[in-house]
Amino acid sequence: MTSRATRDAWERFQSGAVATARAEILDSWRRSKSNGVDPERLELVHTEIDYESPFVRVGAPVLLGMADLLVGNSTSLALADADGTVTWRWDSDRTVGRELDRVDFGPGSRVGESLAGTNGIGITTKTNRLALVVGAEHYKQPWHSWACVAAPVVHPVTRRVAGTVNVACRAEDANHLLLVVVRSLVDGVASALSAASTAREKRMLDAHLSFRATATGPVVTIDRQTMIIEDSAAEFGLDRAELWSVVAEAGPSATEVAVGDGLHARLYPVVPGRLDDGVVLVIRRGKSRGLAPSTAAPAVSLGPLEQAELKVITETLAECGGNKTEVAARLGISRGTLYHRLRRYRLA
Numbered sequence: 001m002t003s004r005a006t007r008d009a010w011e012r013f014q015s016g017a018v019a020t021a022r023a024e025i026l027d028s029w030r031r032s033k034s035n036g037v038d039p040e041r042l043e044l045v046h047t048e049i050d051y052e053s054p055f056v057r058v059g060a061p062v063l064l065g066m067a068d069l070l071v072g073n074s075t076s077l078a079l080a081d082a083d084g085t086v087t088w089r090w091d092s093d094r095t096v097g098r099e100l101d102r103v104d105f106g107p108g109s110r111v112g113e114s115l116a117g118t119n120g121i122g123i124t125t126k127t128n129r130l131a132l133v134v135g136a137e138h139y140k141q142p143w144h145s146w147a148c149v150a151a152p153v154v155h156p157v158t159r160r161v162a163g164t165v166n167v168a169c170r171a172e173d174a175n176h177l178l179l180v181v182v183r184s185l186v187d188g189v190a191s192a193l194s195a196a197s198t199a200r201e202k203r204m205l206d207a208h209l210s211f212r213a214t215a216t217g218p219v220v221t222i223d224r225q226t227m228i229i230e231d232s233a234a235e236f237g238l239d240r241a242e243l244w245s246v247v248a249e250a251g252p253s254a255t256e257v258a259v260g261d262g263l264h265a266r267l268y269p270v271v272p273g274r275l276d277d278g279v280v281l282v283i284r285r286g287k288s289r290g291l292a293p294s295t296a297a298p299a300v301s302l303g304p305l306e307q308a309e310l311k312v313i314t315e316t317l318a319e320c321g322g323n324k325t326e327v328a329a330r331l332g333i334s335r336g337t338l339y340h341r342l343r344r345y346r347l348a
Helices: 003-015 023-034 054-070 094-102 120-127 177-196 199-214 240-250 304-319 324-331 335-344
Strands: 075-081 086-091 131-134 146-154 161-170 219-222 227-229 256-260 263-269 279-285
Touching (some): 054 086, 075 094, 086 094, 120 146, 120 161, 146 177, 161 177, 199 219, 219 240, 240 256, 304 335, 324 335
Antiparallel strands (some): 219 279
């Protein structure tokens, strides 16, 4: 479509009339409208960012390695985290930088589709696919003078999207080379992430892939900082920190733990007898087949405060029908802390 045809389509869509646009763009416009995104005003949400995050620390030098080739081409390179927040930006010249600042595209800007409507990073964050958005294909009118192409970077160890690479230029300068550049940058960042991965992380990945090939249930592999999770386990909404708390409390000799409402996991340390090198969990629904002795709390005499806490937890469990997620929410504690208390008081 020509730029004029695209603007006409955008205006027709905003007026409620039938509009013709690329399927990917039209789908995104509909989601943006459903989410209540304002098409006329920016009104972006901003957040604090970690400039030393692993993705920025590894990805920024890769993008800067191509920067010399883009100087004078009115181009901007950016990184965004897995939630669609811009975490880093480089501009080929000061004019481009000032113009992007005026349209609020910079570090800390949350440009996920549900907040900022149709844009490259927004679509990529939503679909985990490469996305090209040119001119009036952007949902927000202030971005109509820009073109951007974004693509996800999959972490070679966790196999999850680590973040997004974005290349932007003025809409009238958009061409097929944008796609070539972003694909090259994504490959470069993925390779850099692989090189930066530790030997421990690679052992975790090897163990994860080995169990995945034979396990009958979803497989999750974790340590203190990393979680490798299959799509089949994503529906359980497992939190890495809480899951690690449960595993660490159980200890290296445990064979099974409760990891959620109606969920149990068999434990397989990557290095037998150690937890620090990571643990493979094979998850299943249903009752426990019996926890290892180390997962049960030792018999202890309870003081007055502990007796009161036990009473509150027991009563709340009854009120919530045993739903531990609801119990944790009512008590204002994490699920990991709740499971720790349940084991201590022999309620699990």
